[in-house]
Amino acid sequence: MNHHYIQLIRRWVDVAFRRKTTILFFALVGLFVGLGYYLSEPKFYRSTALLSYEQQRINPTQMSPDVVARIRETINTVTHIVLSRSSLERIIHDLNLRDETSKSSMEDEVEWLRQRVIVEPSRQGDTFSINHLGTDPVLVEKVTNALADRFIEENMKYREERAAETSQYTQDELAMAKEILDVREAEMRDYKLRHFDEMPEQREGNLARLNSLQEQYQNRQNSIQDLERTRVLIQEQINLRRQILTGAVQAQTGQVTAVEAPTPVETDQQRLARLEQTLQSLLGRYTEQHPEIRQLRREIALLQENIGPDAGAETGTAAGRGSRASFDQELFDLEIQMKDVVLNIKKLNEERAELQKSIDRYESWIEAVPQREAEWSALTREYAELRRHYDELVAQNLQASAALNLERKQKGSQFKIEDRARIPEKPIKPIFSITMALALFAGLGLGILLAVGKELIDLSFRSPDEVESELGVEVVCSIPYVPLPNETRKQRLKQVAVGCALFLGFVGWVVMVVMFWQRGQIIL
Template sequence: MVNENVGFLKPDQLIEIILRRRWFLIIPFCISMLIGIYLALFLPKSYEASTLILIEVQRVSTDYVRSIVSSDIDARINTISQQILSRTNLEKVIKQYNLFSEEKNGKMLLIDKVEMMRKKIIIDVTRGGRSSSGGADSFSITYSGKSPEDVMNVVNTLASHFIDENLKVREEQASGTSDFLEGELFSMRKKLEEVEETMKDYRRKYMGELPEQLDSNLRILDRLQEQMLDRQTRLRDAQTRFSLLTNTINVSQKSVVSSEGTSDIHQLNEQLNALTAKYTDRHPDVIRLKKTIASLKAQGVKSEKSTEIDSARGTFADNQSLVEIKQEVNMINKETAELQSQIDLYKSRVENTPKHEQELMSLRRDYTNIQESYSSLLRRKLEAEIAVNMEKKQQGERFRVIDYARLPEKTTSPDMTKLFFIIMVFGLGLGCGIVYLLEYMDTSFRRSADIESYLGISVIAEVPSIKFPNDLKRDRVHLSATIAFLFISCALFVSFFVVTIIGVEKLKQIINL
């Protein structure tokens, strides 16, 4: 009886139990190997292939050519991924390699196949340290499927699409930037020409009142004022000479008139004196002569005035000096009026200059800003054209495949290594468990020590087992069967090891070699 000492077996006892219970170890092990081989061969398998794509920086130094394409690698990879994983692109790949053509997928819609394929594609971006921005250095494309050839072809096709699409996106982005700058440059050129024309019109409209003409206007104004002073001085001189000449003529005319009137009155007075010596004041002749003298005196005053005027008029008209002076005065007055008009004009120009200066400063400021913007756009346009040429020659940042996808040699699902160890543990554990259970339930005594420990008495002698010819024959059959099953177990183990650890595809390659 061993159930009490089953946990304290000696090596010889353990070997004896293994030999005695060998079939409970071999058969479960063989069965587990068969189950493992069946699972390894007939379980739905999934193969996985991947490729690594390196993001290379532009070959031309950025000190000479600066790329105009967005430097956000992560965003560009995400954009290209959306394009690569689009329904249209995946449909082409599915039709190209006849994916999901198994019988069970016969009724599956194309859009469902696309969605299933999209879920099996993994794009993993590796953040790198070669750039200060911490952007992506590389990324991998992984695809899983049931056919090793298909997954390899799909991954390489997607990698090729990634490279081509990146070149296309970069060239389109560079060309788009160049076209945009061309449009902005054209618009800015029109604005610049409009401002230039506005400044020309403004200068033409306010010619003479411009800030740069202020000094000239001030000098002209000073000269005009000096000329005005000179004309005023000449006018005063002419007027003075005219007055003096007029007064001289008046004095001479008055002296002539007064001398003639005085002579007549003097004669009448002498006659009156002679009459008064003879007659009284009441004498008619004396009265008449007094009246005549009085009348003559009165007429003398009037005729003196009229004669003075007529004489002056005639004299003025006939005097050449007065005519010349009058002409000179008129000419000076005309020149003075013209000078005053010019002075008013230049005063107006000088007074308007500050206002026009402010307006011109505003126009110049606008012109300068637009000109700077135009120059900046022109410089960027030239840089964009160089960048476009760089992208067309594939000298800019690009994707390069480092490791192309290879034919998968092992499955990713199920995990054959795990399956191998699980089946091994299951087969051996099942056999050992059965043996342990049988030994635990076995109440027979197979060794003298069992009897002594159980009954507490000593065994005097042991009778060995007596083998008859039939027993020996049966033992040989059992031995042969055991050896045969051991070989079968080894063959099953090797087969299971090959299909799980080495892999069927690798085995095919070895056989083909």
């Protein structure tokens, strides 16, 4: 270390030893001043109540006021409610905190109480503490517990009000949405009833039904054509049979006239051959069950019976032939068939007309689908959104009602007092040890400052180095100061007196501390 700094340190240490009386005196004065300050200052006590935010055990819904992310917001809101003017006035009246002799107004009392209430939430946000400062430890404890109770009461009231407001709001919105939705559904219902068969969702069914009707119409048309051909064929057979019967009757009665002789008459053998050729031609196009083929086979069988080996039966009696000519079973059957065919044709024509009406009706329904689809889209454009909004409101209303019931039964989330406030035993300010330490340091600092000031004012030389540095001459020798015995004795007496005075002052300070401590004015 540099020699200069060493000399400087030695100098200030020497100053401290030479001025120690001044330093110790001001240190003692600082202790007495600190003691006086401690005794004169009012002592503030702090009482603390620990509360937690207990979440409801039933699973919360979206409409419930219990949202973990809003716990801190809830605490802040309830804090403002508890520290409101009306709430603090109620606490002041209940605990009789206001001094009737005091000239301060109620507003000053409320503000004084509000400034001494501190709410400290934890970092997690699910617990917080209520702190109250005051000069009376008993009142501090009572006010802190009263504030904790107010937190619980106001939180329940606040949550119930929120749940009630939410429930009422959802009910009003639901009623409004239901009214609008009912009007729109009534319009849609009336429109669908008027144009049910023309709606787009009926198009596939209408097309399928139209195709079926068209097939039925075509089947009826084909059946009518077949029956028309059958009717023509039966009519020919009836005419042929009548010609045969007429020829047979004329041959027996001899009434064939000369005019008819030139007209060639087809014999039964010729007719049989012609019918067989016709049968072979029809077999190439129809099956055995076709009416024309069955009719031709019956005529061929009848002709074969007439020209068979029993042809000698022609010599039978005239009476028998006359009765066969008067009633012919085959002609009767043909006429019956003709009537059945005509009736079937008439029935099929009626069915075909009904089918045509149905086809026209279904075609008109299908043609109207694009127009109905556009009208239906315009009618239901906002219905889906209205329905979705209505369903959301129904769910929200149920959730809000459940949340309101939870709050009314006090089953929802609420504040719980984990640790009630107790009567504080020690003040938080002033603290005796800290006050005395600050006073001691202040006295020492003031004493050192005065000692340094005196040293700077004193212009005497204390060492040869100071003379050399100040005058710029070399010191050859130095003569030490040798006090006389009388001076030595006076100096010692002075030191003893000062030491005794300082010691007695310190003892007096200790005695005062013990005395005030026993009286309870000093709390260690």
